[in-house]
Amino acid sequence: MGLEFMPIFKDWAVSYDDEVEGHNPQYKDVFEGYWDIITEITNQSGNSILEFGSGTGNLTEKLLQAGKKVYPIEPSQEMRAIAQEKLKDYQVEFLDGDMENFPQAENEVDTIVSNLVFHHLNAAEKNSALAAYNKILPSGGKIIFGDTMFLSQAALDAIIEREISRGFEDLVEDLNREYYPLITDLEEIFRANNFKTTYRQMNNYVWIVIAEKI
Numbered sequence: 001m002g003l004e005f006m007p008i009f010k011d012w013a014v015s016y017d018d019e020v021e022g023h024n025p026q027y028k029d030v031f032e033g034y035w036d037i038i039t040e041i042t043n044q045s046g047n048s049i050l051e052f053g054s055g056t057g058n059l060t061e062k063l064l065q066a067g068k069k070v071y072p073i074e075p076s077q078e079m080r081a082i083a084q085e086k087l088k089d090y091q092v093e094f095l096d097g098d099m100e101n102f103p104q105a106e107n108e109v110d111t112i113v114s115n116l117v118f119h120h121l122n123a124a125e126k127n128s129a130l131a132a133y134n135k136i137l138p139s140g141g142k143i144i145f146g147d148t149m150f151l152s153q154a155a156l157d158a159i160i161e162r163e164i165s166r167g168f169e170d171l172v173e174d175l176n177r178e179y180y181p182l183i184t185d186l187e188e189i190f191r192a193n194n195f196k197t198t199y200r201q202m203n204n205y206v207w208i209v210i211a212e213k214i
């Protein structure tokens with residue numbers, strides 16, 4: 001179901017916005033350029049957007065500031081409460097759901113976005129989620145995901161070795177626990193679900209994948 005990591009977010013919600021500013025040394029490199037990443041996702045998006053794993057609402061706010069209609073979905077009640085309070089001056093409702101089970105948006109969407117979320121789904125779940133998004137999006141519609149991903153298993157292994165040497169135990173546990181994809185594998189499941197992809201590296205961990213429905 002891709003929800004096995006939810007207990008982490010229950011505790012993380014209150015400190016999450018501090019961490020995106022790089023205040024946790026172990027995650028500083030993951031969050032490097034965070035605001036540029038969500039700005040780039042916003043710039044690449046269309047006008048009517050389904051957002052998954054909206055967290056504390058930072059990407060949602062950027063999208064709304066750019067004048068887009070946003071349907072944010074977030075499984076953590078704690079994250080939703082923070083986001084709803086933060087964005088109380090906007091007309092937006094943070095709905096309960098996740099990347100696989102979610103309420104249908106009121107209007108057609110032309111873009112599906114998320115940042116730092118897709119790696120919570122294992123390979124089979126990623127594939128079935130993309131099959132569902134194919135049915136939602138029109139031809140030319142886009143999926144834009146920012147996430148930690150790696151060019152090769154050797155690149156992932158090298159990063160794990162480096163973080164072990166820096167004593168970053170929490171980060172090492174995270175890298176071994178969650179389903180961080182290789183770009184070659186991602187390319188294949190997007191292609192199998194009728195999307196063509198481009199990739200842009202944003203820091204040592206995070207890339208943005210832009211997938212256009214053929």
Ligand SMILES: C[S@@+](CC[C@H](N)C(=O)[O-])C[C@H]1O[C@@H](n2cnc3c(N)ncnc32)[C@H](O)[C@@H]1O
Pocket residue numbers: 001002003005006009052053054055056057058059073074075076079097098099100114115116117120121
């Ligand atoms: C690292 S945070 C990213 C939050 C936000 N997107 C951002 O860029 O700041 C990951 C978020 O994904 C949510 N999440 C975890 N598993 C999920 C799933 N299967 N579907 C949707 N969201 C999920 C968590 O509750 C959390 O809010």
